[in-house]
Amino acid sequence: xxxxxxxxxxxxxxxxxxxxxxxxxxxxxxxxxxxxxxxxxxxxxxxxxxxxxxxxxxxxxxxxxxxxxxxxxxxxxxxxxxxxxxxxxxxxxxxxxxxxxxxxxxxxxxxxxxxxxxxxxxxxxxxxxxxxxxxxxxxxxxxxxxxxxxxxxxxxxxxxxxxxxxxxxxxxxxxxxxxxxxxxxxxxxxxxxxxxxxxxxxxxxxxxxxxxxxxxxxxxxxxxxxxxxxxxxxxxxxxxxxxxxxxxxxxxxxxxxxxxxxxxxxxxxxxxxxxxxxxxxxxxxxxxxxxxxxxxxxxxxxxxxxxxxxxxxx
Ligand SMILES: Nc1ncnc2c1ncn2[C@@H]1O[C@H](COP(=O)(O)OP(=O)(O)O)[C@@H](O)[C@H]1O
Ligand SMILES: [Mg+2]
Numbered sequence: 001x002x003x004x005x006x007x008x009x010x011x012x013x014x015x016x017x018x019x020x021x022x023x024x025x026x027x028x029x030x031x032x033x034x035x036x037x038x039x040x041x042x043x044x045x046x047x048x049x050x051x052x053x054x055x056x057x058x059x060x061x062x063x064x065x066x067x068x069x070x071x072x073x074x075x076x077x078x079x080x081x082x083x084x085x086x087x088x089x090x091x092x093x094x095x096x097x098x099x100x101x102x103x104x105x106x107x108x109x110x111x112x113x114x115x116x117x118x119x120x121x122x123x124x125x126x127x128x129x130x131x132x133x134x135x136x137x138x139x140x141x142x143x144x145x146x147x148x149x150x151x152x153x154x155x156x157x158x159x160x161x162x163x164x165x166x167x168x169x170x171x172x173x174x175x176x177x178x179x180x181x182x183x184x185x186x187x188x189x190x191x192x193x194x195x196x197x198x199x200x201x202x203x204x205x206x207x208x209x210x211x212x213x214x215x216x217x218x219x220x221x222x223x224x225x226x227x228x229x230x231x232x233x234x235x236x237x238x239x240x241x242x243x244x245x246x247x248x249x250x251x252x253x254x255x256x257x258x259x260x261x262x263x264x265x266x267x268x269x270x271x272x273x274x275x276x277x278x279x280x281x282x283x284x285x286x287x288x289x290x291x292x293x294x295x296x297x298x299x300x301x302x303x304x305x306x307x308x309x310x311x312x313x314x
Contacts, residue, residue, distance in 0.1 A: 005032065005068070006029050006030060006031055006032065007030060007031075007032050007066065007067055007158060007159050007190040008028070008029065008030035008053070008064075008065070008066060008159065008190065008192060009028075009029050009030075009063075009064070009065040010026055010027060010028040010029070010049070010053075010062070010063075010064045010065075011027055011062055011063045011064070011065075012025050012026070012027060012061065012062040012063065013025070013026040013027075013049070013052065013059055013061075013062030013063070013064060014026070014059065014060045014061045014062050014214075015045075015048050015052065015057070015059055015060050015214075016060045021214050022045050022048045022214050023045045023048050023049060023052075023059075023060075023214045024213075024214040024215050025062070025215075026045075026049065026062070026211075026214070026215075026216050027216065028209055028216060028219060030190060030192060030207075031190075032188075032190055033188055033189070033190055034190060034191070034206045034207055035181065035184075035185045035190075035191040035193070035204065035205045035206050035207075036190075036191065036192050036193070036205060036206065036207045036208070036209060037193060037194075037195055037200070037201030037202075037204065037205035037207070037208045037209070037222075038050075038192060038193065038194040038195070038208075038209050038211065039194070039195055039196070039198065039201045039208050039209065039210050039211070039305070040194075040196065040210060040211040040212050040309070041196055041212060041309060042196060043213075044196075044211045044212050044213065044214070045211055045213070045214040046163065046164070046194035046196075046211060047086070047163055047164075047194070048214075049194075049211070050084070050086055050161055050163045050192075050194060051086060052064060052071075052072075053066065053071060053084075053161060053192075054071075054079065054082070054084045054086055054161060055071060055075035055078075055079060056086060058072075059072060065078070066078040066079065066081070066082055066159060067080075067081050067082075067158065067159065081157050081158045081159060082157050082158075082159045082160075082161060083151075083152030083153050083154070083155065083157035083159070083160045083161070084152055084160070084161040084162070084163075085145070085148045085149055085151075085152050085161075085162050085163065085165060086161070086163045087163075088145075088167075088168065089144050089145065089147065089148035089151075090144075091136040091139075091144060091147065092136070093135060093136060093137025094135055094137065095135065095136055096132065096133045096134055096135055096136065097123060097128050097131065097132050097133075097134075097136065097147050097150065098119055098123070098132045098133055100136065100147060100151065101115065101118075101119040101122070101123070101150060101151060101154055102115050102119065104151045104154055105118070105119070105154055105155075108154070108155050110154070110155060115154075118154050118155070118156065119132075119150075119154065122150040122151075122153045122154055123150055125150070125153065125180070125183065125184070126146040126147065126149055126150045126153075126180055127146065127176070127180070128143065128146055128147060128150065131143070140170075140173060141168055141169055141170070141173060142169045142170065142172065142173025142174075142176055142177060143173075145165060145166075145169060145173070145177060146176065146177065146180060149162070149165070149177075149180065153184075157189070158188070158189060158190060159189070159190045159191075159192070160184065160189050160190070160191045160192075161191075161192045161193075162181075162191070162192070162193040162194070163193075163194050164194050164195060164196070165177055165181070165193055165195075166178065166195070166197070166200060167196075174200075178200065178203060178204050181193065181204050182204060185204075185206075191205075193205070198301060198302055198305055201222070201301075202222055202226070202301050205222055206221060206222065207219065207220065207221050207222065208220065208221075208222055208225060208301065210305060210308055210309065212308070212309045217308045217309065218304075218308060222301060223273065225301045225304045225305075226273055226274070226301050226304070227272075227273050229301065229302075229303045229304055230256060230269055230270065230271050230303070231269070231270050231277065231296050231297075232267065232268070232269045232270075232296070232297045233267075233268050233269075233270065233277070233294055233295060233296050233297065234265060234266070234267060234268075234293070234294075234295045234297060235265070235266040235267075235268055235284070235291060235293075235294055236264060236265055236291070236292040236293040236294075236295075237264050237265070237266070237289055237290060237291055237292060238264070238290035238291070238292055239264070239289075239290065240263040240264055241260070241266060241289055245287055245288070245289050246258065246260065246266075248287050249266070249268070249280075249283075249284055249287070249289070252280050252283050252284075253276075253279075253280075254270050254271055254272045254276040254277075254279070254280055255268060255269070255270055255280060256269045256270065256271050257269040264292075267297075268280075277296075281294050
């Protein structure tokens with residue numbers, strides 16, 4: 001057992017594929033109860049890390065501990081309290097969600113009673129209770145992905161690891177999966193999810209670990225990474241903003257630039273974080289301007305990310 005209480009501890013983890021370095025001396029510690037986004041462009045090493053953590057791949061060197069147990073030396077014990085969705089799930093089309101869960105529960109050595117009660121609980125969590133006895137053959141990709149999460153949650157793990165959980169989903173499927181993760185966050189569970197989507201990590205996660213070319217570039221809270229970054233918003237108003245109101249908005253604290261692009265549309269740059277952003281909106285409304293929408297043009301951590309991740313990866 002490792003001395004630390006932290007659920008995920010990665011120490012000097014490296015992985016070479018032949019001569020190619022996929023992970024280079026990675027160190028990362030995730031504290032209990034956090035939802036961490038593991039963010040990086042394609043080929044950064046996210047899946048490699050997650051496969052090592054879930055014993056699907058051997059590390060070249062280094063250590064990883066899950067709930068204090070060395071996953072490389074004692075994979076079964078280390079993964080006892082872990083649920084993971086790593087590869088795009090495929091289910092036998094003739095099986096129902098309840099049957100899929102029952103199968104997984106038996107592999108995990110759960111009793112029939114435990115399987116029945118946990119199946120009900122996780123199907124409710126992933127919002128598949130209504131289709132619990134329908135064949136998965138007709139399911140959308142998003143429903144299958146949520147079923148895969150249900151399987152991962154069946155034995156009530158304290159750690160959930162997801163590799164690109166929204167990848168390949170349509171916009172609605174993405175929203176539903178993100179909502180599910182946000183719901184899971186309210187429980188005590190520690191979540192590590194990889195993503196190449198900045199906005200997703202910003203929306204869903206507490207902390208973000210940014211990796212590029214096998215090297216961990218930063219690990220910090222989304223809040224800290226967004227702080228001090230300028231955000232540009234499109235402000236769509238019901239009526240064209242009068243020249244006087246335009247000047248009032250331009251003078252608001254935090255507003256660094258204001259342009260009129262169309263009659264009813266302003267492009268506004270703001271410094272400061274979410275608090276500043278909401279304060280400015282309130283003041284615009286207070287001045288009597290009716291706002292239809294108030295939309296950031298890009299994620300607030302985008303600048304931090306682009307600054308860290310070298311160009312040419314996309
Ligand atoms: N089985 C493999 N054999 C050789 N190289 C691989 C293999 N799997 C991944 N790689 C390489 O390792 C690097 C990291 O890949 P991966 O962990 O899949 O990145 P990500 O999940 O961030 O897109 C990439 O350069 C990729 O080409
Ligand atoms: Mg990957």
